[in-house]
Amino acid sequence: MTFYLYALLILFSQQLSARDIWTPEQAWTWFNAQKPYIMGTELTVSSAANQLEMWQAETFDADLIDKEISYGSKLGFTVFRIFLHDLVYFKDPTGFKSRMNTVLNSLEKYGMKALFVFFDSENPDTNPTLGQQPKPLPAKCDSVYAYTPNMTILNDPSKHEILKPYIIDVVGTFANDSRVLAWDVYNEPGFSGSDNRNPAQDILLQLVFEWARSANPTQPLTSPVMFNTPALPIQTNNSDVISVHIYTDVAKFEKLIKTCQQYQRPIIVTEFLARGPISSYFSNILPLGKQYNVGMIAWGHVVGKTEWNMPWDSWNKGVSYVEYPPTVWFQDIFRQDGEPYLREEAQIVKRLNGCPLGYHSKVNNWTCYNAYDTPKSWADVQAACQSDWSYPVTINNAFENSDVK
Ligand SMILES: *[C@@H]1O[C@H](CO)[C@@H](O)[C@H](O)[C@H]1NC(C)=O
Numbered sequence: 566m567t568f569y570l571y572a573l574l575i576l577f578s579q580q581l582s583a584r585d586i587w588t589p590e591q592a593w594t595w596f597n598a599q600k601p602y603i604m605g606t607e608l609t610v611s612s613a614a615n616q617l618e619m620w621q622a623e624t625f626d627a628d629l630i631d632k633e634i635s636y637g638s639k640l641g642f643t644v645f646r647i648f649l650h651d652l653v654y655f656k657d658p659t660g661f662k663s664r665m666n667t668v669l670n671s672l673e674k675y676g677m678k679a680l681f682v683f684f685d686s687e688n689p690d691t692n693p694t695l696g697q698q699p700k701p702l703p704a705k706c707d708s709v710y711a712y713t714p715n716m717t718i719l720n721d722p723s724k725h726e727i728l729k730p731y732i733i734d735v736v737g738t739f740a741n742d743s744r745v746l747a748w749d750v751y752n753e754p755g756f757s758g759s760d761n762r763n764p765a766q767d768i769l770l771q772l773v774f775e776w777a778r779s780a781n782p783t784q785p786l787t788s789p790v791m792f793n794t795p796a797l798p799i800q801t802n803n804s805d806v807i808s809v810h811i812y813t814d815v816a817k818f819e820k821l822i823k824t825c826q827q828y829q830r831p832i833i834v835t836e837f838l839a840r841g842p843i844s845s846y847f848s849n850i851l852p853l854g855k856q857y858n859v860g861m862i863a864w865g866h867v868v869g870k871t872e873w874n875m876p877w878d879s880w881n882k883g884v885s886y887v888e889y890p891p892t893v894w895f896q897d898i899f900r901q902d903g904e905p906y907l908r909e910e911a912q913i914v915k916r917l918n919g920c921p922l923g924y925h926s927k928v929n930n931w932t933c934y935n936a937y938d939t940p941k942s943w944a945d946v947q948a949a950c951q952s953d954w955s956y957p958v959t960i961n962n963a964f965e966n967s968d969v970k
Pocket residue numbers: 651652655692693694714715717718727728
């Protein structure tokens with residue numbers, strides 16, 4: 566009896582210590598403190614075809630990850646969205662967290678933070694296994710990215726509890742860590758994986774929010790809204806900040822942001838960028854995001870084994886881009902040597918990131934180079950631009966100055 570009471574007490578005190586979902590006011594205080602601006606992209610290192618290859622000890626490449634993070638810093642990125650994998654954790658929790666710490670150290674070195682993603686049921690490899698990963702198919706986008714958890718666990722809700730220690734341990738370990746921006750508990754639940762709208766995803770989604778919250782994170786929790794999915798009310802009821810994926814042109818982007826504003830919480834677009842027919846570019850979408858004061862995180866980074874430069878229709882049977890690759894990269898931003906796919910695009914990103922490299926304001930003599938606080942002279946800026954990917958430009962009208970803080 567005494568033991569039973571004691572157990573209850575422990576349970577009760579644990580529940581007491583779990584934090585509440587933030588109020589919109591708390592969420593705005595957090596959002597407004599993120600300086601200069603939440604902007605970045607997804608990070609799967611170019612040598613990895615999926616999350617397992619990125620995180621397993623045998624293939625974890627800290628140097629390459631550091632290098633590819635540094636490319637992002639040149640564009641003024643402040644965040645990378647990074648997918649994790651439960652199997653790698655369960656094989657060696659300490660090793661996995663230590664590799665996470667290594668990545669966080671690199672991010673911190675370049676003034677950036679991580680938005681970690683736990684679960685994802687939207688990928689071709691539905692039953693991933695540890696060890697050597699399958700070879701990506703040529704000219705197919707995202708051909709071996711992996712489910713997490715696997716189908717065996719996902720489809721049997723009585724097994725979901727197996728995942729609880731993973732979430733509690735990882736969130737708990739980094740709960741007070743300022744190098745973590747936020748936790749994305751489940752990528753696009755119920756959207757369009759191979760088991761489209763599997764209700765087991767909604768059950769797991771509710772649980773992962775609760776587990777993560779019980780670890781008392783100082784960072785916000787979220788899961789990207791895809792609108793007409795059964796997961797929507799679970800996401801909006803449990804997210805501290807609203808995140809959303811928007812692959813559309815300008816007109817629809819604006820409409821969807823307005824739809825998200827109904828929740829009266831800060832908004833982070835955690836996926837955009839789809840060049841070509843979808844018309845989601847840095848040049849048209851990023852300025853709008855900034856205008857609406859939403860965080861902006863693109864998809865793709867350094868072209869590599871995930872082949873996110875290939876369009877979604879490369880998945881379709883009968884389509885092969887091996888012989889005739891598309892003329893435009895669909896996603897991804899950098900070549901492997903660190904040269905941007907498009908210099909003009911890189912320049913737009915830098916300018917919109919508030920501390921534009923190579924820009925100089927005639928109005929107030931404000932100069933800024935590569936996000937350093939020390940102002941540089943116009944001559945220095947011109948010289949720096951020669952060796953970087955920028956073109957020195959004079960900002961001399963109100964609109965241009967308005968995006969310079
Ligand atoms: C599925 O994942 C769990 C961990 O989440 C693991 O324990 C189990 O062995 C995996 N099952 C298969 C068939 O790979």
